[in-house]
Amino acid sequence: xxxxxxxxxxxxxxxxxxxxxxxxxxxxxxxxxxxxxxxxxxxxxxxxxxxxxxxxxxxxxxxxxxxxxxxxxxxxxxxxxxxxxxxxxxxxxxxxxxxxxxxxxxxxxxxxxxxxxxxxxxxxxxxxxxxxxxxxxxxxxxxxxxxxxxxxxxxxxxxxxxxxxxxxxxxxxxxxxxxxxxxxxxxxxxxxxxxxxxxxxxxxxxxxxxxxxxxxxxxxxxxxxxxxxxxxxxxxxxxxxxxxxxxxxxxxxxxxxxxxxxxxxxxxxxxxxxxxxxxxxxxxxxxxxxxxxxxxxxxxxxxxxxxxxxxxxxxxxxxxxxxxx
Amino acid sequence: xxxxxxxxxxxxxxxxxxxxxxxxxxxxxxxxxxxxxxxxxxxxxxxxxxxxxxxxxxxxxxxxxxxxxxxxxxxxxxxxxxxxxxxxxxxxxxxxxxxxxxxxxxxxxxxxxxxxxxxxxxxxxxxxxxxxxxxxxxxxxxxxxxxxxxxxxxxxxxxxxxxxxxxxxxxxxxxxxxxxxxxxxxxxxxxxxxxxxxxxxxxxxxxxxxxxxxxxxxxxxxxxxxxxxxxxxxxxxxxxxxxxxxxxxxxxxxxxxxxxxxxxxxxxxxxxxxxxxxxxxxxxxxxxxxxxxxxxxxxxxxxxxxxxxxxxxxxxxxxxxxxxxxxxxxxxxxxxxxxxxxxxxxxxxxxxxxxxxxxxxxxxxxxxxxxxxxxxxxxxxxxxxxxxxxxxxxxxxxx
Numbered sequence: 021x022x023x024x025x026x027x028x029x030x031x032x033x034x035x036x037x038x039x040x041x042x043x044x045x046x047x048x049x050x051x052x053x054x055x056x057x058x059x060x061x062x063x064x065x066x067x068x069x070x071x072x073x074x075x076x077x078x079x080x081x082x083x084x085x086x087x088x089x090x091x092x093x094x095x096x097x098x099x100x101x102x103x104x105x106x107x108x109x110x111x112x113x114x115x116x117x118x119x120x121x122x123x124x125x126x127x128x129x130x131x132x133x134x135x136x137x138x139x140x141x142x143x144x145x146x147x148x149x150x151x152x153x154x155x156x157x158x159x160x161x162x163x164x165x166x167x168x169x170x171x172x173x174x175x176x177x178x179x180x181x182x183x184x185x186x187x188x189x190x191x192x193x194x195x196x197x198x199x200x201x202x203x204x205x206x207x208x209x210x211x212x213x214x215x216x217x218x219x220x221x222x223x224x225x226x227x228x229x230x231x232x233x234x235x236x237x238x239x240x241x242x243x244x245x246x247x248x249x250x251x252x253x254x255x256x257x258x259x260x261x262x263x264x265x266x267x268x269x270x271x272x273x274x275x276x277x278x279x280x281x282x283x284x285x286x287x288x289x290x291x292x293x294x295x296x297x298x299x300x301x302x303x304x305x306x307x308x309x310x311x312x313x314x315x316x317x318x319x320x321x322x323x324x325x326x327x328x329x330x331x332x333x334x335x336x337x338x339x340x341x342x343x344x345x
Numbered sequence: 346x347x348x349x350x351x352x353x354x355x356x357x358x359x360x361x362x363x364x365x366x367x368x369x370x371x372x373x374x375x376x377x378x379x380x381x382x383x384x385x386x387x388x389x390x391x392x393x394x395x396x397x398x399x400x401x402x403x404x405x406x407x408x409x410x411x412x413x414x415x416x417x418x419x420x421x422x423x424x425x426x427x428x429x430x431x432x433x434x435x436x437x438x439x440x441x442x443x444x445x446x447x448x449x450x451x452x453x454x455x456x457x458x459x460x461x462x463x464x465x466x467x468x469x470x471x472x473x474x475x476x477x478x479x480x481x482x483x484x485x486x487x488x489x490x491x492x493x494x495x496x497x498x499x500x501x502x503x504x505x506x507x508x509x510x511x512x513x514x515x516x517x518x519x520x521x522x523x524x525x526x527x528x529x530x531x532x533x534x535x536x537x538x539x540x541x542x543x544x545x546x547x548x549x550x551x552x553x554x555x556x557x558x559x560x561x562x563x564x565x566x567x568x569x570x571x572x573x574x575x576x577x578x579x580x581x582x583x584x585x586x587x588x589x590x591x592x593x594x595x596x597x598x599x600x601x602x603x604x605x606x607x608x609x610x611x612x613x614x615x616x617x618x619x620x621x622x623x624x625x626x627x628x629x630x631x632x633x634x635x636x637x638x639x640x641x642x643x644x645x646x647x648x649x650x651x652x653x654x655x656x657x658x659x660x661x662x663x664x665x666x667x668x669x670x671x672x673x674x675x676x677x678x679x680x681x682x683x684x685x686x687x688x689x690x691x692x693x694x695x696x697x698x699x700x701x702x703x704x705x706x707x708x709x710x711x712x713x714x715x716x717x718x719x720x721x722x723x724x725x726x727x728x729x730x731x732x733x734x735x736x737x738x739x740x741x742x743x744x
Contacts, residue, residue: 071512077542082501082535089505089519092490093440095512097505109531116495117502123697125483125491126474132700162698186700215703262703 021204026197029172029205030060030137033179034098036209038068041096043133044183046073048083048100057102058139058198084110084136088117091131091188098183104140104192105149111157118188119163134188137179139195140168141233141283142315142329147322153232153284153315158190159261159293165189166261167214168232171201177212178258185214194233201236217264219271223253226277226339229268229294231257234281234330241335250343260290268294269301276307277342281330286314308345311338363572363584365616368591371644373652375591382595386659392433392590393654394668395453396425396647401672402448402461403621409680410625415465417479421449423588423620426646427552429453430593431520431613434601440506440519442490442499445480446552446619447522454487458675462683474697475689497523497530500549504540504610507547511608518546518604520597525614526557528571540610541578548600549612552587554619559632572614580612587615588646591653618644691717691730 024032038044046061052075055062065073076083080101087099101107107114114136122130142151158166165187169175175193182189194201220235221242230238235256242252253271257263272278278298280291291312298310313330321328368379375381384392403420410418421428428449432441441450448461460472464482467475472483473491483491490499490506503521510517527533528551540547551571555562562570575582581603585592593615600611618641622629629638654660691714695706702710714731721728728734 074543077535077538079531079535079538081531082504082539085498085501085532085535086505086508086539088498089442089502089507090509091505092502093506093509093513095509112495113498113501113532117493117498120493121491122700124473124477124481124493126472126476126693127697128472128483128485129491130700165699262705265705 021206023202024172024205025199025202026169026172026175026193027058027060027199029176030179030193031062031064032205032207033176033183034061034064035067037098037180037183038064038072040209043094044072044096044098045090046098046100047076049078049102050075051100056100058195060137060193061100080106080109081113084113084118087134087136088113088121088131091134092121092129094133096133096183098135098137101136101138103150104138104154105152107136107138107154114158114164114190115161119161121163123163131188132186135179135182136188136190138190138192139198140192141194141196142320142325143196143233145322145325146320148319151320151325153192153282155192155260156284156288156290159290163188164261165214165259166192167259168192168194169258170194170232170235170256171197172203172205174212174258176205177210178214180209181211181214184211189214192232196233197236212258215259215262215264217267218256218258219253219267220256221252221254223251223275225251225275226279226342227253227255227268227271227275228279228281228335228339229255229257230281231260234283237330237332238281238335240332241339244332244336245339248340250339252339263294265297265301269298272298272302273305276305278306278310279313279335279338279342280310281313281335283315283330285317286312287317289314308342311342313338358568358573358576361573361576363569363582365584365586366592366596367586367589368595369589369649369653371649373649373656382591382598384591384594386657388433389654389657390659392429392453392594393650393660395429395449396590396650397668398672399425399429399449399452400647401669402452402458402676405673405676405680406465407621407625414684415479418465418625419446419480419623420621421446423641423646424552424554424617425449426590426650427550427587427593427615427617428522430590431522431550431597431615434594434597435520436517438488439517439601440488440490440503440510441522442503442506442519443492443522444496444499444524444527445492445494446524448480448482450522451482451484451487451489454484454489456482456484456487456489458679459683460484462679463686466683466686467688468683468686469689470686471689474693476693496527497532499523500527500532500536501539503547503549504536504543504545507540507545508543511546516605518548518601520548520550522550522552524557525551525553525562525571526560526565528574529565537574537578537580537610537612541580544608545610546604546608547610548597548604549610550597551612551614552617553614554617556619556623556633558623558627561633570614570616572612575612580610582612582614584614584616587617588644588649590646590650617646620645687729688726691727
């Protein structure tokens, strides 16, 4: 089985999707001959022609508006927003249009073919506008699906699933791991399910939930916890909308404790949704308050990124606090 | 290469002036220098009939809104020639992506009064399943994209749709309608630029009717309307008299040729006037004069087309009277039928959010059903849909 980094796995998924279906199109800023600022679309224009892989003018609301139209027409657009920080000009097209197309038309029309790919997350000295994790803005929007992979294998399987999913999907790619995360990825076509969490590690003392790049940070925290004799159950949510409440609740029934972590700010972050839902379901089983380890309620800073970040030590501290409550 | 200059000569665009293309004068005569487009008798009568039907539907439904039978309404009044003239110049399978004041396009393509009414009353037969406000029509079989309220969002979508049509190679184009107010949105700029760069078969059709709700055009833009903006995108553009159905038809016909044969996007600015209020929630007497409205009432596009048709001996006083009478009767009968139809099924609350109902939504729906069973009187439509209430009680709830 070949070894790929996450960008190669994404590129491979796009290649497979474009080879399989003429209706799949890739476009965005600099995705054409240059292959994207991160090279996720390398060689696709060369292979599939300028009509199917092309640069757009620099206008995010235009990219997504154009993509909505294409998807409504029956094409399968995979639109790239260069950084998740720049998705906001397209917020209206995504929230008011993409998400509501099928519902408002009574299923006369839909944009189910649409996938929006965008790099997200901190840890690259990106400051305010190359670090954001805007997933919670979108999880508040019925009609969208929100998916975040954690490694190359997940990235390929989930992206292929997103492209073929009958609903519009926002696919957040953890850019800190684009080249840092390397692993075995099957060359052939495969899909991973959207809407299903994955238990990465079994444990009996506490449940730790995260997604995307934060899974690597959780891994380090869990190592420290294991050294301290705490058995953690680790869950990668993978899909935030819809999210797999059953898997998390079943785990908390067993462990009685939960830590949720994400890079985005605390207030209004998706951890709040998980916390509320698990509290409703598992009230009589909880042995300590559910802990949220997240970014602070500030814009994402440059110089003090390390201090801002919900790193492994903060997660470890939360695990200890919960177990000792 | 750009041309060099050694004097600091600033330009404003006032150097260009875009004339208004006209064919028919107010008396229904062809201007001496103009040429009547090749519009056969039956097609001309079809256009006129759609204009008249739209006017009568609008008048009756606005009255129904005033009577409290309808939650909301918007009229196309004064702009029928723009909307229907443009639609008549398209192939019936070309996509139309409209704003919300273009019901005439659907009328021309054969949307029935029943179909209009089902949407307006949000009943069980509404294609949109009663989810959207009135006048947010859509029709897949008539290639008319479902309307949404956010302004200008359909304009870049039209460019994308047309790109897909170009790749499909079946010789179709997309026409998108919008008002001059919507053209101030960023989506307008995004769409024109992308359409021009990617050479897509799309027609951008602006209804410049002088007002965006209460905001007059002079507070909407500083330049000479919308048309000159095309220069910045190197796009073909024409300005037409929007109350002159022959000019609108001919301009759109030629634009369609450019779009479909050469993949050139085209901008059309139709100069017209919103004769009615913005919507049933608006009272124009607060921001414009009766005198101004009166001037435009004399330029009524329906009157102008009728004079021309009569000169061709394609229409008569008797036909006018009979047609108006039968349309009025049909609108009224259809409305009474649509009002009585039951509300959509309760589960239409949760279907079509996604292709399949998600487990989370199913749980919320089950909780709602249990709640309605406890308080059926408080939720008459829901109780009716669950079979908990009789027909009589349902009607009470409707009022």
